[in-house]
Amino acid sequence: MIEFRSVSKQYPDGTRAVDEFSLIIPSRKTTVLVGSSGCGKTTLLRMINRMVDPTSGVIEIDGKDISTIEPVHLRRDVGYVMQNSGLLPHRRVIDNVATVPILKGVPKKQAHEDALALLDTVGLDRSLADRYPAQLSGGQQQRVGVARGLAANPNILLMDEPFGAVDPIVRTDLQNETLRLQRELDKTVVFVTHDIDEAFLLGDQVIILEKGAHIAQQGSPEEILANPVSEFVANFIGADRGKRRLAVSSIAHPQGDDLVLVDAGGYAAGVIAAPGGQLATANPTPKSRSISNKTSQAGDA
Amino acid sequence: MNIFAEGIAWLFDPAHYGGVDGIDTRIGEHIMISVIVLAIAAVIAIPVGYLIGHTGRGRVIVVVSGGVRALPTLGLMILIALNVGVGLEAPVIAFVVLAVPSILAGAYAGFDAVDRRTIDAARAVGMTEWQIVTKVEIPLGLPLLMGGLRSASLQVIATATLADYVGAGGLGHFLFLGLQTRDYPQMLAGSIVVVLLALFSELLFAILERLVVPAGVRAGERADNQEDVRAKSVRSRTATG
Numbered sequence: 149m150i151e152f153r154s155v156s157k158q159y160p161d162g163t164r165a166v167d168e169f170s171l172i173i174p175s176r177k178t179t180v181l182v183g184s185s186g187c188g189k190t191t192l193l194r195m196i197n198r199m200v201d202p203t204s205g206v207i208e209i210d211g212k213d214i215s216t217i218e219p220v221h222l223r224r225d226v227g228y229v230m231q232n233s234g235l236l237p238h239r240r241v242i243d244n245v246a247t248v249p250i251l252k253g254v255p256k257k258q259a260h261e262d263a264l265a266l267l268d269t270v271g272l273d274r275s276l277a278d279r280y281p282a283q284l285s286g287g288q289q290q291r292v293g294v295a296r297g298l299a300a301n302p303n304i305l306l307m308d309e310p311f312g313a314v315d316p317i318v319r320t321d322l323q324n325e326t327l328r329l330q331r332e333l334d335k336t337v338v339f340v341t342h343d344i345d346e347a348f349l350l351g352d353q354v355i356i357l358e359k360g361a362h363i364a365q366q367g368s369p370e371e372i373l374a375n376p377v378s379e380f381v382a383n384f385i386g387a388d389r390g391k392r393r394l395a396v397s398s399i400a401h402p403q404g405d406d407l408v409l410v411d412a413g414g415y416a417a418g419v420i421a422a423p424g425g426q427l428a429t430a431n432p433t434p435k436s437r438s439i440s441n442k443t444s445q446a447g448d449a
Numbered sequence: 450m451n452i453f454a455e456g457i458a459w460l461f462d463p464a465h466y467g468g469v470d471g472i473d474t475r476i477g478e479h480i481m482i483s484v485i486v487l488a489i490a491a492v493i494a495i496p497v498g499y500l501i502g503h504t505g506r507g508r509v510i511v512v513v514s515g516g517v518r519a520l521p522t523l524g525l526m527i528l529i530a531l532n533v534g535v536g537l538e539a540p541v542i543a544f545v546v547l548a549v550p551s552i553l554a555g556a557y558a559g560f561d562a563v564d565r566r567t568i569d570a571a572r573a574v575g576m577t578e579w580q581i582v583t584k585v586e587i588p589l590g591l592p593l594l595m596g597g598l599r600s601a602s603l604q605v606i607a608t609a610t611l612a613d614y615v616g617a618g619g620l621g622h623f624l625f626l627g628l629q630t631r632d633y634p635q636m637l638a639g640s641i642v643v644v645l646l647a648l649f650s651e652l653l654f655a656i657l658e659r660l661v662v663p664a665g666v667r668a669g670e671r672a673d674n675q676e677d678v679r680a681k682s683v684r685s686r687t688a689t690g
């Protein structure tokens with residue numbers, strides 16, 4: 149569990165990036181911080197691994213005040229994935245992934261074996277292990293970045309707009325992989341994005357932020373969608389909300405036992421199993437979320 | 450016979466080899482002075498340049514030291530010699546002053562050119578400052594450092610001809626002696642050797658500069674330059690496959 153208690157951050161130039169922020173981030177869940185650019189998301193995230201120290205307030209990990217933990221030590225225990233992958237350009241993929249374990253004293257041979265296994269985990273072919281970052285696509289680089297973040301087997305994984313710079317199709321891939329990873333690995337993930345669809349897709353808990361990292365609303369995606377507490381939230385999630393609402397198409401006739409779903413614009417968003425004309429209701433959460441995401445993609449296209 | 454041919458002839462005259470005034474001896478001295486100067490300058494300039502590059506503090510030192518290059522080396526050398534006497538000391542100090550700015554600038558620029566995001570990422574995954582310097586900034590900064598050493602070496606080799614003015618030997622001997630005795634072929638022979646040494650240094654450092662580019666960085670450059678080539682090869686593969 150990560151707890152922020154009345155945390156503020158004022159940068160030396162006077163910018164108050166975070167103002168009296170309090171939040172409990174539960175373990176083994178994905179918490180998404182979402183808000184427009186400049187609202188303080190990155191600052192919040194980087195305070196968790198002491199890349200930024202708060203001006204006031206306390207941050208605790210599992211009850212321990214992190215200001216008492218040596219930053220280098222803390223960072224080696226917290227996975228961090230950033231937008232530009234942040235890979236070392238002069239090191240091969242395998243060495244990039246093995247960086248943190250080697251810093252922590254794992255023998256090189258062992259670290260390399262583990263790194264190869266991690267490439268499998270993040271869906272990269274092992275043949276890429278000897279490549280340099282510049283020889284990979286943007287999406288592959290991000291996967292390597294995730295593998296590196298996971299290499300020391302941290303309990304906490306921080307992700308700062310990790311898919312912001314890849315094209316939409318690859319992004320959808322990576323988002324689904326992230327959902328799969330989270331199911332398999334059970335980490336405490338803190339994920340930053342400005343994309344509300346991504347937030348709703350990935351988050352167990354979503355925190356919508358205004359400038360100064362003021363919390364506009366927090367809750368599960370369903371709670372927020374069902375009951376936006378303010379005009380601000382409604383606007384933030386609602387600009388394309390109509391697009392996100394799906395309906396069973398009355399024009400497109402079901403193919404066999406499937407129904408076609410369309411969005412507000414009339415674009416086909418996907419199909420849903422409907423044996424004998426009844427909607428299948430099992431396992432609603434991940435599936436319905438990934439459909440809502442595709443809808444917005446279709447609307448954007 | 451024209452003066453140039455006479456110079457060449459002087460250079461190949463076996464009588465001018467061996468002994469204290471032999472061309473070979475003077476080349477040896479010249480190289481020795483240059484290497485000593487570069488080594489001392491590097492020991493001073495590289496740590497300072499790295500420190501400035503890593504911390505981003507004290508950039509003004511790089512700028513000011515660049516201005517020092519404008520000091521007349523001959524005057525400086527004589528001034529020092531008046532204090533410490535004739536011999537190797539005065540020219541070495543004066544040439545170190547000449548060589549430091551280029552090396553300092555190269556060391557600093559090498560660090561400064563490393564993508565801030567790469568360094569930030571290295572820090573965020575838990576590298577200590579020392580590890581960031583040794584495992585990230587030094588390897589990525591080597592090509593620019595080599596560039597600095599290259600220009601320092603060129604300057605020192607050219608300027609080391611002044612050393613003999615205060616009795617420190619080197620190829621300047623042939624220039625000063627030739628000038629006094631109006632032995633122009635000898636002067637020319639000396640100059641030719643200096644030019645050859647300078648060219649050799651350029652070649653050496655040009656090779657080193659290429660060699661120290663990390664493989665991953667070179668791969669990146671290739672990837673940038675050869676988009677076209679790749680597109681073509683994909684096409685031909687599709688055609689044959």
Ligand SMILES: Nc1ncnc2c1ncn2[C@@H]1O[C@H](COP(=O)(O)OP(=O)(O)O)[C@@H](O)[C@H]1O
Pocket residue numbers: 159160161163164165183184185186187188189190191192
């Ligand atoms: N190192 C810094 N120095 C000064 N101001 C900063 C610094 N980093 C971020 N800021 C400012 O703090 C605010 C929040 O930034 P950031 O946390 O990066 O927001 P986000 O990640 O949500 O875009 C912005 O106004 C930004 O300009």
Ligand SMILES: [Mg+2]
Pocket residue numbers: 189190191
């Ligand atoms: Mg940010």
